[in-house]
Amino acid sequence: MSVENKVAIVTGGASGIGFQYALELLQNGLRAVTLADTDAAKGEEAVAKISNDFGADKVLFVETDVSVKVQLANAFKQTVEKFGNLDIVINNAGVMVEAIWEKMININLKGTIYSCILAMEEYFPKYKSGDEGIIVNTSSVAGLQEVPIFPFYATTKHAIIGLSKSLGTPQNYATTKTRVMTICPGPTVTPLMQDLENKAFNERYRALTGEFFKLVGDVGKPQTVDVVSKCMMKVIQEGSNGSIWVVENGEIYEIAPPDRKDMKK
Numbered sequence: 001m002s003v004e005n006k007v008a009i010v011t012g013g014a015s016g017i018g019f020q021y022a023l024e025l026l027q028n029g030l031r032a033v034t035l036a037d038t039d040a041a042k043g044e045e046a047v048a049k050i051s052n053d054f055g056a057d058k059v060l061f062v063e064t065d066v067s068v069k070v071q072l073a074n075a076f077k078q079t080v081e082k083f084g085n086l087d088i089v090i091n092n093a094g095v096m097v098e099a100i101w102e103k104m105i106n107i108n109l110k111g112t113i114y115s116c117i118l119a120m121e122e123y124f125p126k127y128k129s130g131d132e133g134i135i136v137n138t139s140s141v142a143g144l145q146e147v148p149i150f151p152f153y154a155t156t157k158h159a160i161i162g163l164s165k166s167l168g169t170p171q172n173y174a175t176t177k178t179r180v181m182t183i184c185p186g187p188t189v190t191p192l193m194q195d196l197e198n199k200a201f202n203e204r205y206r207a208l209t210g211e212f213f214k215l216v217g218d219v220g221k222p223q224t225v226d227v228v229s230k231c232m233m234k235v236i237q238e239g240s241n242g243s244i245w246v247v248e249n250g251e252i253y254e255i256a257p258p259d260r261k262d263m264k265k
């Protein structure tokens, strides 16, 4: 699938990986993008940059906390009011702060579920411009392995895998014509990966933060956001429904989780 002339929403799109997603999509011919993010100041900067580089008619910022249903619904509504269509939803907004684990579940997981519901049940059927709608959900390598230092974050990212695998099935495609795919980035240079000590739950976990990068397989030179956005484009263009992609240490690869029978001890 080409993104040319399509309309996308990127949650958490005002900065970090999400903002790079918006740039990559526009460079590949996207007609317009909505950035749905809590950070109004970053949103304003992002809109100024995109307007300057691609044109003011290409972007909309909607101040949105994805964990608040009415705000997310408002971002979808404003998108179709301004751009007339909606074809691609990239659920990227996320936090990694163990002390606020209930809120983190609301943002990372419930926000993604609600966005999938809005896209598949309400907006793609009415507003997609082509044959298919696309959802890209954001997990992490922390969604594919144990992470002793950030167990509650890892839980939200494991849940995203289950959500995307279950929605990205032939049964759901038959009735929704929506491809649902997952990206699992490894450590990537953004504010999310900074100040890890203060993001751990308590002293006991804090003592382990020195081991974090070794544990999640980083080779000491975290990748930059442009590698992750290249992965996102590949996933949209080539990814099959339900597929799961890792992007780590600059490498992009698809994985096939084993059938449980193959995991028998």
Ligand SMILES: NC(=O)c1ccc[n+]([C@@H]2O[C@H](COP(=O)([O-])OP(=O)(O)OC[C@H]3O[C@@H](n4cnc5c(N)ncnc54)[C@H](O)[C@@H]3O)[C@@H](O)[C@H]2O)c1
Residues within 6 Å of the ligand: 011, 012, 013, 014, 015, 016, 017, 018, 036, 037, 038, 039, 042, 064, 065, 066, 067, 092, 093, 094, 095, 096, 107, 138, 139, 140, 141, 184, 185, 186, 187, 188, 189, 190, 191, 192, 193
């Ligand atoms: N950076 C990494 O190493 C890494 C690795 C694996 C997965 N991820 C995932 O990638 C996604 C993006 O992370 P990032 O590294 O760009 O983080 P980031 O902190 O740099 O950017 C996150 C963006 O999301 C926004 N945001 C936060 N809470 C929000 C909410 N409730 N509603 C809407 N927007 C909200 C922030 O304002 C910010 O613009 C997250 O889901 C994260 O878990 C990141």
